[in-house]
Amino acid sequence: MPMPRRFEGRTVLVTGAGTGYGAEIAVRAAQEGARVAVHYRSSVAGADRTVARIKDIGGEAFTVQADISVHADVIRMASEVFDRFGGLDVLVNNVGDVAGDQMSWRNLTEESVDHLLAVDVKGTMLCVHEIGSRMLDQGHGAIVNIGSTVIVRGSMRAPQYAAAKYGVLGITKSYAQAFAPFVRVNTFAPGFIETETLLNREDWKSGRREDLIAKTPMGRIPGPSELAGTALFLATDDASHMTGVYLNADGGYNMIGA
Template structure:
């Protein structure tokens, strides 16, 4: 991080933002950052981490926005329909949706350890769940006449994953659904992917492989020389929902410190 952090811009004045999986980690930081950037209302979605969602909501309020909590299992279509209806009602319409929920199969250390249960769960959450959210919230954004959706992807689609092939497959699916709905919703609603590289969330820092040398190895392989925490990347993720990105849809934007540099 810079020695003197730049002032936080006010890119969401008067707007409403909902972030899925905002009880912890990257989702929590995106929700708080939206409030810091002037959002009038922030929706904090969670599935089971109600205590974490309450903490995020308190931080959102401290930053000057109103906070609304929404509980739903994103792989259940009826629950997503109900959440979308509730969000548009309680938030007074919705300007921005950030689909942050995803399963990276964090506990799996090798492709040899893959299980059918893990394949089903990762694909259900990362592909089906995100698709349902884009479908339901995006349809309502079309009706209101505007909106922007940011799906949190991963640079795993650049290099694949020998550790968790199901995760890489799911994130490829995320890219396909993003491009499809970007076409379907244009020009009224934009749909993009923000792809962070490695992020030092609490969950990542607690992984055994990370503590036993992988974190240090990845830092040494990253041109920027470090792995950021989630708060540092929250503003970059939200960029895709700003007016400066008004001509961007169906895009895949990377922020990984140069780790996965690829040619044009």
């Protein structure tokens, strides 16, 4: 199938795009015609690799560094991206932590709670607030927050992760109302994606993968590139009447009743 060109002439910022799912979203946006800003916090090498992949396919990209849990960093990042592009059409808030080293709720620590809330909730809110405000000033824009299907079932393993992702829904709905009708804000929630981080997780290597596949109607766990275009759908013209939405893609594992 030919690659669609849904972002021809548009600009996209993807946070956490140095590795994993964020990198695949950034590359997919470029494949579809976008000029891409590749955000990273500490993985400059990973961000450089993502930019190199984009340039290899004839795209345009640059890196931007920020700790999204620090407001001054988010302001600086927004200024750099808007100045470089002369505006911004799409923000994908991909950065988030899952407390992947925690295998039981019994291992909860205050440090882990503080970290997840700072990144997943505070960081997402700061990015939506600062960049969305500038989009509102320019008169258009679309924001996609990467959520999680963990909100459907909760998490015995890491309750702080489920709590943080519920926070992302509150951010999405609040700013969707505040920014309407000029800037749309939605949440895309993938199920499990076989990133390198997940493949190396203790529970994934000790039977959880097989258990989840058995319970998933589609019968498989996708890699990150397969769901990159799905996340970006919410920023396309085909989704122009969608805001405040929670959209999931998990192979049917968490079917939600009407």
